[in-house]
Amino acid sequence: MTEDNKIIPLMLLQHSDSAFPSGSVSFSWGLETLVNRGMVTKADDVQAFLNAHLIARWASLDRVILVHAHQSWSDPDRLSWLDTLTEVQSLSAEQRQGSKLMGAAMLQMHCKLGTKTARELSAGISKGRLYGHVPVVQGVLWRALNFDSYQAQSMAAHGLVTSILSAAVRLSVIGHADAQRIHSAFLPAVVAALQEPVLEPEEAHSFTPQIEIASMMHEMDEMRLFMN
């Protein structure tokens, strides 16, 4: 194993750790509304919510965009197109905005770390050539750090799972031990999602109507801990 190869696993842990600043602490991705309205009340509900997010949104949209952005990390025109696809596939404003805010937060950190391509990507957003959705930013930056596609997908899926479970704990719908039980039980579903053939960008889609409606309702909620 070369020195570079030895450091990659540690870098994977660093960049997928919840301690890595990504803004994710402020997002519930629709869960808060469903909890506040009594539609998610127990561990099974949280697992079902997680499953919907993973299968019907992340695997069929974010993962697809991430993989193609990872492949095309040095092609600004294609990245812009992939970014636009993400924008138009995100129905509710808060889901759209959340994806862009997380992308911007991640990019901001990588600019400070001096990650290759981070400044170019940031300039593209400032000049209006890119929206900066999180799967595009993840694909490009993690490719720049020499993470392979499977590693990048695993990190993104891990981030989604930990972010939603952490939100569920803070919303007091599950306890910390429940969160770890759900996480462990959920790993085969993550692996299965990662084994599926990757769709072409034109085929990327999401279908999570309850979550989209919850996100729209969240915009008008008075009591809200999370940004979405």
Place this chain on the structure above:
Amino acid sequence: MNDKDLRTQTTSGSQKSAARVGIGGPVGSGKTALIECLIPDLVSRGIEVAVVTNDLVTKEDAKRLQNSGLISPDRVLPVEAGACPHTIIREDPSLNIAAADNLNASFPELDVIFIESGGDNLASTFSLDLVDYWMFVIDTGAGDDIPRKKGPGIIRSDLLVVNKIDIGPYVGANVDLIKQEAVEVRNHRPTLLTDCKRKIGIDALVDQLIQDVLFTDV
């Protein structure tokens, strides 16, 4: 180039970045009331201000400032804390940095951006990647033993503000003792007393900010 244009340029010719001032402290200590007092005083001295609020559960503080008539509503940006007021000003302040960057880009003439933390406890501190300077606000209603508890907010802040000195006598809190012990535990770093209702101590607070943050003579 007019005066305003000149103020938005640094000596190197690049666009200036407003100083970022954190305001932390327990729930109900008067952080928002303090900002409401600071804004008109700063504005009267020609200082351009914007605010990022970190409401814990609602957008109460953001709405209160936006509807105050003291500041243009689009100069107030709310950031929700995800129930973690500590985290979004310290371990992961990325969304607050992004909000401040947005304000800076929208209003290049800004001199100061206040970042008001969601109500927290005495252990709350700001990331120095987020703010250039931070103050911690306590109030006499919480008791006169607060400085003796020596939380990081009390000890490490650049400026400690003891607010609501008007109610101290009514809740059995010795304001002089609070001041004396605060000065001692802070090793004589700045501690100021304020009463937002009667605007007592506000001028001194603004003088301190101008001196410490904007580096200009009062």
